[in-house]
Amino acid sequence: MKKFSWKINHISTNTNARTGEIITPHGKIKTPAFIFCATKAALKSFSTIQAKENNTQIILSNTYHLMLQPGSELIAKHGGLHNFMNWKGPMLTDSGGFQIFSLGHGSVADEIKGRSSVKRNKSLLSINEEGSLFQSYIDGSFKLLSPEKSIEVQRDIGADLILVFDECTPFHVDKSYTDISMKRSHRWAIRSLNRFNLNLKYKAGFGSSGEQKLYGIIQGGIYEDLREESIDFNLNKIDNFGIAIGGSLGSSKDEMYKVVNYTALKLGNKHPIHLLGIGDPNDIWTLVKSGIDTFDCVSPTRLARHGSALIKGKKGKLNIKNKLFSEDLLPIDKDCNCPTCLNYSLAYLHHLFKADELLGLQLITSHNIYFMNNLMNIIRNAIDNDNLEQAEKQWFS
Ligand SMILES: [Zn+2]
Known part of the structure; x- marks a missing residue:
């Protein structure tokens, strides 16, 4: 097997979007990544x-x-x-x-x-x-x-x-x-x-x-x-x-x-x-x-350090420091399977930022990293299934 290779798996029918694989000695990168x-x-x-x-x-x-x-x-x-x-x-x-x-x-x-x-x-x-x-x-x-x-x-x-x-x-x-x-x-x-x-x-x-x-x-x-x-x-x-x-x-x-x-x-x-x-x-x-x-x-991790969690839709992010979340028992995104959303409420995250607890940075970083990887996974699946435009509409709806 080659240590390095690049191949395109599928090119979208309506656009130039494509999925592919970059193979490296340290593993495979499924693209877009x-x-x-x-x-x-x-x-x-x-x-x-x-x-x-x-x-x-x-x-x-x-x-x-x-x-x-x-x-x-x-x-x-x-x-x-x-x-x-x-x-x-x-x-x-x-x-x-x-x-x-x-x-x-x-x-x-x-x-x-x-x-x-x-x-x-x-x-x-x-x-x-x-x-x-x-x-x-x-x-x-x-x-x-x-x-x-x-x-x-x-x-x-x-x-x-x-x-x-x-x-x-x-x-x-x-x-x-x-x-x-x-x-x-x-x-x-x-x-x-x-x-x-x-x-x-x-x-x-x-x-x-x-x-x-x-x-x-x-x-x-x-x-x-x-x-x-x-x-x-x-x-x-x-x-x-x-x-x-x-x-x-x-x-x-x-x-x-x-x-x-x-x-x-x-x-x-x-x-x-x-x-x-x-x-x-x-x-x-x-x-x-x-x-x-x-x-x-740098934005997913930088935003997290400033208290912003990435979300789907046009708005794109939530400012966890906003007072709105001080008593909110829901997670950042109820459909997200990241360790932060599965285990912690917005009110808790809000409290961590108010109290200057470093754990707040870690938990939002965790969500933002998971979020970006999930986004790329959704995009790759949509390209492979030739429904990128519908997936985009759904993301921003
Ligand atoms: Zn999450």
Whole structure:
């Protein structure tokens, strides 16, 4: 049996939605799938054992944060991040490029969605052909993150799926900068691939946990001609297992849907397609129809920490801290089979938040993780049964 493979099982008759399977040495990912962010090797208030119990298929971690703390060498000594954090399933790492962007230009989420161009404290010192020079937020030391360094760190970490090093361009830059940055990211992708294939510390294409596969990243911002150039580069000039859609996706939901749709259509069926940093359930229902296979976002666990539980319907979430729930004996969702909904009332969860009890964060995180995995399961079944549109209507009714 192949250690890695990708296949499409079914393509919807009315849309480009598809179900498939990504096989990795650490198990199978049924797609479309949601990838949970364990940025610093932790799902915040939730263990990997609990994540598995809540049907989680795959998690991701962050190259930039882990290289600064605890350092990738310590992770490699454990035989990779799988052992370090006791996650036996599939894993992805980003390349650190996303953080270059967030350090240099402001809030990542705001920028990707075109909401802001607010400058933040700049620990990014420069981006040039060599890579990105920045100051560590841990000890103030100067660090260079280059394509080669990013791949070396990702080989130490040992995730199954790893990303080429890129600059994630913000919304507020013009077409000329987006073009320059895209071409540089393409050169960085070639350098990433060359280092990936080199037999240095580990066997070529292997990380500390074993064999790995590389994802390329489509750049080009909101400009269709640049996206096409990046698609051509990734499909025809470089050999990657998977392809991620990165960069700015515009200033509105409609623009994001448009950019993702024409990009995914042109990418076709040869590779699994990952959409970087998007994970709102409303967006997922729309974007699976363009053929997106995997999504990632910090939102399910971040919302939980702020007291928001995800629910079906247009509203999308409940604010557990709302006084409305102070005497509500029902669970978050009476149809949900997560450990939180099976065992605890809204009034109890409300009390935990009012009393600043950390258990509240854990219980809502548990529900939100289960909720996202259940959502993806419903979507996969609906695609296989060719009733995605009815399932979507039912979800929002
Ligand atoms: Zn639940």
